[in-house]
Amino acid sequence: MTTQGVDGPHPSQEQGWSRYLPRFNILLVLPAQLTMMVVVVVPTLIILWLAITDWQPTQAIAWFKAEPIWFWNFYDLWYDSRFTNAVLRTLFVVAVCVSIELGLALGLALLFLDEWPWRRVAVSVIILPMMIIPVDAANAFFMLFNERGPINHLVSLVIGSPYEFSWLSHPTWAMAPIMLAEIWQWTPLMFLLVLTGLMNLPQNQVRAAIVLGASPARIFFKIMLPLLLPVISIALLIRSIETFKIFDPVYILTRGQPGGATETISMFMYNGAFVYFRMGYIAAAALLVLVVVISICLVLARPMTRHG
Amino acid sequence: MNENPLWVTILKRTAVVVSMIIAFFPIYWLIATSFKPYDQWASWPPVWLTDAPTLQNYRIVFFPEAAREFATAQQGSLDYKVSGSAWKAFQDSAIISTFATFFSVMFGTLAAYSIVRFRTGGENYPFQFLTVRMMPPIAVVVPIVALFSILRLSDTYFGLVLAYTAFTLPFSIWMIRSFIEEVPLELEGAAMVHGMSQFRAFLTITLPLIKGGVLATALFIFILNWSEFLFALVLTAGNVITVTLQVANYVSASSGKLYGVQAAMGTISTLPVILFGYVIQRHLVRGLTFGAIKR
Numbered sequence: 001m002t003t004q005g006v007d008g009p010h011p012s013q014e015q016g017w018s019r020y021l022p023r024f025n026i027l028l029v030l031p032a033q034l035t036m037m038v039v040v041v042v043p044t045l046i047i048l049w050l051a052i053t054d055w056q057p058t059q060a061i062a063w064f065k066a067e068p069i070w071f072w073n074f075y076d077l078w079y080d081s082r083f084t085n086a087v088l089r090t091l092f093v094v095a096v097c098v099s100i101e102l103g104l105a106l107g108l109a110l111l112f113l114d115e116w117p118w119r120r121v122a123v124s125v126i127i128l129p130m131m132i133i134p135v136d137a138a139n140a141f142f143m144l145f146n147e148r149g150p151i152n153h154l155v156s157l158v159i160g161s162p163y164e165f166s167w168l169s170h171p172t173w174a175m176a177p178i179m180l181a182e183i184w185q186w187t188p189l190m191f192l193l194v195l196t197g198l199m200n201l202p203q204n205q206v207r208a209a210i211v212l213g214a215s216p217a218r219i220f221f222k223i224m225l226p227l228l229l230p231v232i233s234i235a236l237l238i239r240s241i242e243t244f245k246i247f248d249p250v251y252i253l254t255r256g257q258p259g260g261a262t263e264t265i266s267m268f269m270y271n272g273a274f275v276y277f278r279m280g281y282i283a284a285a286a287l288l289v290l291v292v293v294i295s296i297c298l299v300l301a302r303p304m305t306r307h308g
Numbered sequence: 309m310n311e312n313p314l315w316v317t318i319l320k321r322t323a324v325v326v327s328m329i330i331a332f333f334p335i336y337w338l339i340a341t342s343f344k345p346y347d348q349w350a351s352w353p354p355v356w357l358t359d360a361p362t363l364q365n366y367r368i369v370f371f372p373e374a375a376r377e378f379a380t381a382q383q384g385s386l387d388y389k390v391s392g393s394a395w396k397a398f399q400d401s402a403i404i405s406t407f408a409t410f411f412s413v414m415f416g417t418l419a420a421y422s423i424v425r426f427r428t429g430g431e432n433y434p435f436q437f438l439t440v441r442m443m444p445p446i447a448v449v450v451p452i453v454a455l456f457s458i459l460r461l462s463d464t465y466f467g468l469v470l471a472y473t474a475f476t477l478p479f480s481i482w483m484i485r486s487f488i489e490e491v492p493l494e495l496e497g498a499a500m501v502h503g504m505s506q507f508r509a510f511l512t513i514t515l516p517l518i519k520g521g522v523l524a525t526a527l528f529i530f531i532l533n534w535s536e537f538l539f540a541l542v543l544t545a546g547n548v549i550t551v552t553l554q555v556a557n558y559v560s561a562s563s564g565k566l567y568g569v570q571a572a573m574g575t576i577s578t579l580p581v582i583l584f585g586y587v588i589q590r591h592l593v594r595g596l597t598f599g600a601i602k603r
Contacts, residue, residue, distance in 0.1 A: 024507070
């Protein structure tokens with residue numbers, strides 16, 4: 001990623017009154033920077049304050065006048081099993097969904113290596129899920145996993161007796177439709193990334209290996225996979241980050257019910273802030289999450305962009 | 309690898325067909341349900357293909373009279389949130405998404421240009437924007453609600469436009485940056501030798517060369533804005549309503565989800581993004597990886 005920059009602004013920018021203006025290049029990033037300030041930086045500072053208060057909008061006290069309770073929010077969070085469970089559940093969802101997505105994507109991409117008629121049509125159909133609005137996808141899965149939905153119908157056709165399992169109100173199994181919706185919607189993206197990577201592979205090594213009589217499995221594991229590693233790591237990183245934020249399918253399918261059994265971090269914070277109105281408490285949780293996420297990302301993001 | 313025996317080829321094609329069916333089935337169910345009459349929405353056994361297709365669900369989405377008629381026919385009270393027409397949601401979503409996309413792409417182009425050609429802020433500067441995409445939006449939603457309440461921005465178009473612009477800026481900056489990097493600097497240099505200022509050289513030489521990319525970025529960001537749900541849910545209180553909110557709204561206190569109506573709204577609301585998605589299919593990979601993987 002080397003760029004040849006031109007040093008400094010154009011000379012005309014430095015004469016007369018205009019030298020009191022910020023330099024031209026700074027002026028160019030200013031609109032973007034200001035937007036970020038208002039929507040991200042200032043709110044992050046507000047979090048620092050809210051996190052040490054017990055502010056609840058229902059108390060009719062403005063948030064900046066709330067009474068500080070210092071670090072009690074963090075103490076409570078540490079012993080709040082609903083929060084720790086939501087964190088563990090989210091990590092579980094990320095690990096399971098992203099690895100299944102990658103496995104399926106690799107398998108699918110291998111089916112599309114050679115040219116055949118209708119190949120492009122097939123690709124277009126397979127990537128359809130990632131094109132639709134996540135809320136609508138979640139809605140479709142809500143209907144599929146309804147007690148009287150097609151999934152239960154298929155099961156009853158197989159076992160031969162009526163099967164009306166209520167997936168979405170079962171404490172353990174309610175997570176399955178949520179994760180399936182996520183996997184269904186985002187495997188296509190992983191597939192596209194892996195396929196792009198495979199198509200861009202240098203063909204010489206693969207051809208040489210074929211000529212030398214290597215088995216397809218050996219070619220895949222010894223040659224293609226190592227060459228694909230940069231693409232795979234980018235795909236894994238991006239999907240992990242996005243899955244970590246999972247909210248839409250949880251909200252549409254269960255809202256964290258029953259009894260918080262399907263709460264992910266985002267759902268836990270939504271319920272805490274906008275159902276129970278414990279804004280200060282949730283700000284403390286948000287602060288923890290932000291610190292962890294940003295520090296992880298700063299470490300991970302650097303190598304990602306080196307493979308341009 | 310064309311020397312595959314026939315059965316391998318058959319197996320591979322079968323796997324492709326099965327994947328296509330799985331990919332399409334939930335969408336099929338959404339569309340199929342949108343044409344089902346009321347008594348088939350959640351009947352047992354479920355109706356896979358209705359024998360009495362109706363446009364009633366679509367009428368309820370767009371015409372409040374049809375919604376009232378429907379409520380009376382079901383002996384339900386008018387607690388259905390269906391009373392408001394979805395036109396308002398489409399209109400609001402169109403306004404918000406268009407303005408947010410415009411600002412995001414404009415600010416993004418300027419910033420990307422500055423970052424590529426002047427290396428503004430140094431090596432690490434673009435990462436600051438990337439970090440925004442990594443933080444869960446819910447984490448900043450609480451303070452944004454607090455901030456917007458004193459700025460009087462909650463439940464306004466401008467509030468949502470601001471939030472959407474900020475959260476799509478990482479995409480526009482990184483995507484457009486990758487397009488600008490593909491244009492050799494020598495082209496601008498040549499124009500500057502002829503006396504153009506560098507910024508004019510950018511506007512007249514580079515920008516026309518990357519306009520396809522900028523357009524793809526704009527469509528990509530429009531899709532993100534149109535599909536956004538969390539900010540819309542939290543930063544509005546009835547005055548502004550987006551299509552995603554309208555989809556989630558079709559829940560009634562007396563009879564649960566209005567499957568058919570919700571499916572009808574879902575089908576219509578998702579059509580524009582599917583269309584845009586296929587238009588920019590070539591650029592999707594670049595967009596979703598912040599320009600890291602190109603085609």
